[in-house]
Amino acid sequence: MLSAAALALLLTVALALARAALGPSVFDRLQAASTIGTCAMLLLALLGFLDERPEFLDLALTYGLLNVIGVIAVLKFFHLGRIANKSHENAEDA
Amino acid sequence: MIRSLVSAVALFSFWLLLSGMFVPFLLAAGFGCAIAIKLFSKRLSAIAEESDVLELNWGKFIVYCPWLVEEIIVAAWDVSKRILSPRLPISPALVEFVPSQKTDVGLVIHANSITLTPGTISVEAEHGRFLVHALTEGGAKSLAGSEMDxxxxxxxxx
Amino acid sequence: MLIDILSGIFLAGGAFFCLVGGIGLIRMPDFYTRMHAASVTETLGAGLMLVGMMLHAGLTLVTAKLILIGLLIFLASPASSHALAKSALMSGLKPLLGATPSDDEVPPSKP
Structure with a gap:
């Protein structure tokens, strides 16, 4: 059942990848990326069980943390054109 | 100060959970890392020291979590049926309503619960104003003054 | 033995809801409705799968880590969904409103 679940996750990743390719907006692609991130996290955990290597769970945890930060960083980049937050420069721009 | 100490202890126990090894060197390294992260985050002022996150009715919160899980299961099942139905019976709606919470914690929990429940997503969340996108008109109508609220x-x- | 069967059922359920979310991501007509489909994957799909793995692992450090992964998904994914929806609306992406033409369950009405 573990490998069947892994297969279903791979299919979900394929569907999300299709959505990322189709777009049309950048937000659709980001949503697809975040779904792929969630699936990758579960897939890593499942791989840990399939190979009997529990270290994979740590990778899954790290991937999950990076996924959230990644989505927010890309959003901020598309919003402001930069990632670093310089509030005093913002005040000068406005 | 107590808040800093609590979060340092929490960070250290997170380290212990991840490492699962209790060798003196690793314990010391974990302790050092917890302190260092605490100092860095103070320098970045990433953690609001005066936040009222802990001022919550924890007894009610423990009852609230299973209720939310049940709500998520019901909503996810409903959304799944709509996705798989050949006619795709959806009627997206954008609604604005007034949440009855006063504190930041209550508002955050309410907004997060709305987003966690499939079929509704909180688009904007401020004091006294929530903007929510719902998959169906029915879901949109039941938001204001709901049991979740x-x-x-x-x-x-x- | 019973635990194994139960764990299998949970894993199968999780796999099913993950797939449904993926299908919804393709079928839904606009960005905001796609987010609802993705949230099925992120909540029920991931949750059931994690419960299945927890039952498979038994009471060990592995279960504690799985609980941590679950907490991470349930606390952080609404935050990123909210950020995504808010910036989409702020950037001027208009949501599709009202019932789809094929819909006869809910009477169409403009808000």
Whole structure:
């Protein structure tokens, strides 16, 4: 059942990848990326069980943390054109 | 100060959970890392020291979590049926309503619960104004003054 | 033995809801409705799968880590969904409103 679940996750990743390719907006692609991130996290955990290597769970945890930060960083980049937050420069721009 | 200490201890126990090894060197390294992260985050002022996150009715919160899980299961099942139905019976709606919570914690819990429940996503969340996108008109209508709203407001009664 | 069967059922359920979310991501007509489909994957799909793995692992450090992964998903994914929806609306992406033409369950009405 573990490998069947892994297969279903791979299919979900394929569907999300299709959505990322189709777009049309950048937000659709980001949503697809975040779904792929969630699936990758579960897939890593499942791989840990399939190979009997529990270290994979740590990778899954790290991937999950990076996924959230990644989505927010890309959003901020598309919003402001930069990632670093310089509030005093913002005040000068406005 | 107590808040800093609590979060340092929490960071250290997170380290212990991840490493699962109790060798003196690793314990010392974990302790050093916890302190260093605490100092860095203070320098970045990433953690609001005066936040009222802990002022929550924890007894009610423990009852609230299973209720939310049940709500998520019901909503996810409903959304799944709509996705798989050949006619795709959806009627997206954008609604604005007034949440009855007063504190930041209550508002955050309410907004997060709305987003976690499939079929509704909180688009904007401010004091006294929530903007929510719902997959169906019915889901949109049931948001204002819902049981979730009432339960989240109860969480604030310390 | 019973635990194994139960764990299998949970894993199968999780796999099913993950797939449904993926299908919804393709079928839904606009960005905001796609987010609802993705949230099925992120909540029920991931949750059931994690419960299945927890039952498979038994009471060990592995279960504690799985609980941590679950907490991470349930606390952080609404935050990123909210950020995504808010910036989409702020950037001027208009949501599709009202019932789809094929819909006869809910009477169409403009808000």
């Amino acid at each position: 009432r339960r989240c407001a109860e969480l604030e009664e310390v």
